[in-house]
Amino acid sequence: MNIVIIGASGYSGAELAQLVAKHPHFVLQGCYVSAGSHDRDKKLSDLYPQHRGLLDMPLQGLTADAIADIGQHVHAVCLCTEHKVSVELAPQFLEQGIKVFDLSGGFRLTDAELYTQYYGFDHPHPELLRQAVYGLAEWHNSAIMDAQLVAVAGCYPTASLNALKPVQQAGLLAPQQKVIINAVSGVTGAGRKANMNTHFCEVSLAPYGVFNHRHTPEVEQALGHPVLFTPHLGNFNRGILATIYAQVNAGTTLTDITDAYQCLADEPLIRLLGAGGLASIKGVAQTPYVDIGWHLQQQQLIISVAIDNLLKGASGQALQCMNINAGLDPTTGLV
Ligand SMILES: NC(=O)C1=CN([C@@H]2O[C@H](COP(=O)(O)OP(=O)(O)OC[C@H]3O[C@@H](n4cnc5c(N)ncnc54)[C@H](OP(=O)(O)O)[C@@H]3O)[C@@H](O)[C@H]2O)C=CC1
Numbered sequence: 001m002n003i004v005i006i007g008a009s010g011y012s013g014a015e016l017a018q019l020v021a022k023h024p025h026f027v028l029q030g031c032y033v034s035a036g037s038h039d040r041d042k043k044l045s046d047l048y049p050q051h052r053g054l055l056d057m058p059l060q061g062l063t064a065d066a067i068a069d070i071g072q073h074v075h076a077v078c079l080c081t082e083h084k085v086s087v088e089l090a091p092q093f094l095e096q097g098i099k100v101f102d103l104s105g106g107f108r109l110t111d112a113e114l115y116t117q118y119y120g121f122d123h124p125h126p127e128l129l130r131q132a133v134y135g136l137a138e139w140h141n142s143a144i145m146d147a148q149l150v151a152v153a154g155c156y157p158t159a160s161l162n163a164l165k166p167v168q169q170a171g172l173l174a175p176q177q178k179v180i181i182n183a184v185s186g187v188t189g190a191g192r193k194a195n196m197n198t199h200f201c202e203v204s205l206a207p208y209g210v211f212n213h214r215h216t217p218e219v220e221q222a223l224g225h226p227v228l229f230t231p232h233l234g235n236f237n238r239g240i241l242a243t244i245y246a247q248v249n250a251g252t253t254l255t256d257i258t259d260a261y262q263c264l265a266d267e268p269l270i271r272l273l274g275a276g277g278l279a280s281i282k283g284v285a286q287t288p289y290v291d292i293g294w295h296l297q298q299q300q301l302i303i304s305v306a307i308d309n310l311l312k313g314a315s316g317q318a319l320q321c322m323n324i325n326a327g328l329d330p331t332t333g334l335v
């Protein structure tokens with residue numbers, strides 16, 4: 001299968017490019033940046049020297065001609081572009097019959113009005129929100145198999161939902177009680193473009209997006225339970241660590257919680273750390289896994305979960321969705 005990556009010079013794009021280049025069944029057909037990019041015509045490996053010999057192809061400009069040419073030669077495109085760019089590009093590929101795996105949040109929410117509120121733009125293609133399949137790989141396997149457009153789940157939502165859905169599905173979460181998600185991300189989560197907030201000398205450890213981060217509606221939509229989500233930026237490169245506080249129904253035991261997580265026990269990319277387990281950035285950075293541990297005291301459940309934001313939180317999960325869609329083992333090229 002021929003694959004093209006748009007936004008290949010970015011952090012998630014380059015990560016996905018190296019995964020596809022090493023994949024036993026996919027062919028990396030082309031790597032693109034915007035038509036006016038200052039990285040156009042540079043080798044991808046000049047930007048990412050750790051991939052010399054693997055990613056020596058030039059970054060091509062995404063012109064109108066390039067979009068038409070991709071339509072002739074490619075099975076799937078991966079959009080590793082910001083939300084506003086993805087929502088304009090996806091329909092241009094879909095109408096040429098090409099599958100689209102979008103790493104942005106542009107097609108994750110079903111309610112178009114939430115884009116105005118949380119993303120700051122009116123969604124130009126609300127009809128595609130009904131067609132898009134949410135790419136939370138362990139939970140939407142059969143829908144991903146048949147999808148033309150996969151909206152790969154967000155990084156914080158991937159950690160939060162894999163931690164919470166087993167407990168929610170088992171009916172253990174106390175109704176009306178908001179679940180509190182406190183999460184810290186490494187700086188690659190903010191993308192490669194220079195920005196004062198991610199400047200080496202400015203980054204420390206601080207919350208942001210209080211009450212209004214776009215991952216709040218994404219988690220609530222997929223969980224079916226209200227949450228209070230507060231992200232933090234930490235001074236490390238890769239990884240997300242979340243500590244999640246949830247009230248469970250009276251009478252819930254630690255065994256009930258442990259039993260609820262058994263629905264993930266056979267998932268190869270989920271590592272259940274068990275009761276008392278504590279996830280860490282060190283345990284997941286540069287890996288495709290989700291690590292989950294849990295603790296219960298009376299009705300207070302605390303869940304500890306970690307992922308690598310660029311692998312399970314973006315490119316790794318995108319490849320997992322592409323594998324599922326192609327009828328391959330979901331872990332092909334990942335473990
Ligand atoms: N970083 C992360 O941990 C995660 C990111 N995501 C999502 O993935 C997407 C990409 O994120 P990330 O890799 O961090 O972003 P980056 O800012 O690192 O990269 C963005 C890429 O898009 C390219 N680009 C910008 N405009 C266009 C355009 N009009 N046409 C084609 N290419 C364009 C950029 O190159 P140039 O500007 O030179 O053209 C660059 O290659 C975002 O939507 C983000 O929300 C999702 C989960 C986690």
Ligand SMILES: CC(=O)N[C@@H](CCC(=O)OP(=O)(O)O)C(=O)O
Pocket residue numbers: 103104105153154155156185186187188189190191231233
């Ligand atoms: C540290 C940091 O800035 N993280 C980004 C989230 C990562 C990302 O790109 O978000 P999606 O998963 O929705 O695509 C943010 O908070 O906007």
